[in-house]
Amino acid sequence: MKFAFIKLGAILLLATTLLSCRGQKTENPPMRTHFNMHFQDRFNAQEENPYFENGMAMRLPIEGTVARGMLRNNSILFEGVDEDGNYVDEIPFELTRDFLYRGKERYDIYCQVCHGATGNGQGIIMTGQYGYVPAPTYHREASYNMPDGEIYSAIANGVRTMPSYATQIKVEDRWAIVAYIRALQKSQNVPETEMDRFDVDLAQLVDQYRAEEARLAALAESRTARGDDEVTAARGERLYIQNACQACHSLDGSVVVGPSFQNLFGSERTFTNGNSTTADEAYIMQSIVEPGANVVQDYQNAMVPYDFLSESELQSLVEFIKTLSDE
Numbered sequence: 001m002k003f004a005f006i007k008l009g010a011i012l013l014l015a016t017t018l019l020s021c022r023g024q025k026t027e028n029p030p031m032r033t034h035f036n037m038h039f040q041d042r043f044n045a046q047e048e049n050p051y052f053e054n055g056m057a058m059r060l061p062i063e064g065t066v067a068r069g070m071l072r073n074n075s076i077l078f079e080g081v082d083e084d085g086n087y088v089d090e091i092p093f094e095l096t097r098d099f100l101y102r103g104k105e106r107y108d109i110y111c112q113v114c115h116g117a118t119g120n121g122q123g124i125i126m127t128g129q130y131g132y133v134p135a136p137t138y139h140r141e142a143s144y145n146m147p148d149g150e151i152y153s154a155i156a157n158g159v160r161t162m163p164s165y166a167t168q169i170k171v172e173d174r175w176a177i178v179a180y181i182r183a184l185q186k187s188q189n190v191p192e193t194e195m196d197r198f199d200v201d202l203a204q205l206v207d208q209y210r211a212e213e214a215r216l217a218a219l220a221e222s223r224t225a226r227g228d229d230e231v232t233a234a235r236g237e238r239l240y241i242q243n244a245c246q247a248c249h250s251l252d253g254s255v256v257v258g259p260s261f262q263n264l265f266g267s268e269r270t271f272t273n274g275n276s277t278t279a280d281e282a283y284i285m286q287s288i289v290e291p292g293a294n295v296v297q298d299y300q301n302a303m304v305p306y307d308f309l310s311e312s313e314l315q316s317l318v319e320f321i322k323t324l325s326d327e
């Protein structure tokens with residue numbers, strides 16, 4: 001009796017196993033007893049529909065309609081500008097400890113790779129030399145004077161060659177990041193007299209700072225050592241690509257973010273400070289390592305100093321730029 005049950009069980013098991021995987025794929029929906037509303041006429045996205053004048057099945061929302069929760073009528077909050085279109089200089093949230101830490105967390109996820117953990121522009125993407133446009137440091141006058149709304153706008157809309165992070169970062173988090181960047185800026189500018197207000201080990205901080213300086217110096221050293229001392233236009237052309245100069249400087253006369261290199265060498269340059277000069281080797285060299293010294297008229301001071309390039313690299317870039325002039 002017991003044996004018969006086991007036999008029956010084994011046969012049933014074998015039968016279900018064999019029947020359940022017959023290895024045939026089907027496009028048909030699984031078996032259904034009630035069809036409910038599974039099958040009905042409808043249009044797929046982008047499909048035609050001759051019923052409407054423009055022949056499209058997809059309809060635009062009626063002008064002026066706002067989806068629930070999508071009303072964006074507060075320009076300060078959503079765009080960082082007041083009703084006159086000027087960047088605001090305040091963060092429209094209460095600055096609590098949690099808010100700042102939220103900003104730190106989001107900053108470390110989204111911005112640190114380029115702008116660096118302390119905001120010095122030395123994130124891993126930059127120090128690794130992946131050929132990206134260098135991220136500017138937040139620790140410079142222009143950045144200190146930048147209104148909060150403009151930093152917000154950099155996240156929401158991008159800035160020149162930096163893409164927008166609007167799809168990844170929510171409005172409140174964007175402002176939290178702005179607050180954290182302000183905190184970073186403060187953190188690099190605390191006078192020694194104020195330091196004892198904080199519970200920090202100064203000696204240890206100094207050690208850390210020295211170590212970081214040494215690391216950056218060694219990095220710059222290794223870059224210089226890596227390049228041979230060859231000075232050629234061909235090497236300059238490679239450097240032009242590797243250092244992402246082409247993101248801002250064209251070779252065909254068109255204006256991207258900065259002036260084109262076409263016919264730059266030997267031309268007369270006028271600057272925002274009213275001065276002018278002829279673009280010779282020394283001028284081009286200085287423009288690369290110290291772009292803020294003379295800002296070309298009609299342009300912004302948007303170029304990060306490429307002061308990490310070696311002498312022969314700079315000279316090669318100059319040689320390359322020379323080949324782009326007619327004379």
Ligand code: HEC
Nearest residue numbers: 110111114133134135136143151154155160161162165302
């Ligand atoms: C992939 C690298 C990268 C990431 C990630 C990145 N940035 Fe940038 N950022 C740049 C570059 C490059 C520029 C300079 C763009 C230019 O001038 O063309 C820039 C410029 C800026 C500026 C203008 C700075 C100035 O002083 O002129 C701000 C503000 C800024 N970024 C904020 C942010 C914030 C906030 C985040 C994170 C949400 C972020 N960036 C993430 C690369 C990056």
Ligand code: HEC
Nearest residue numbers: 133243245248257258259284287291294295296299302303
């Ligand atoms: C993020 C954009 C950007 C990048 C990247 C960039 N530049 Fe610039 N550069 C500018 C802008 C904007 C100006 C004009 C304002 C000024 O003079 O600083 C400029 C000015 C110059 C000038 C002076 C041009 C003139 O018309 O007088 C030279 C030379 C130059 N850049 C070389 C370089 C080289 C070489 C590289 C790459 C190693 C480079 N730039 C990368 C934006 C950039």
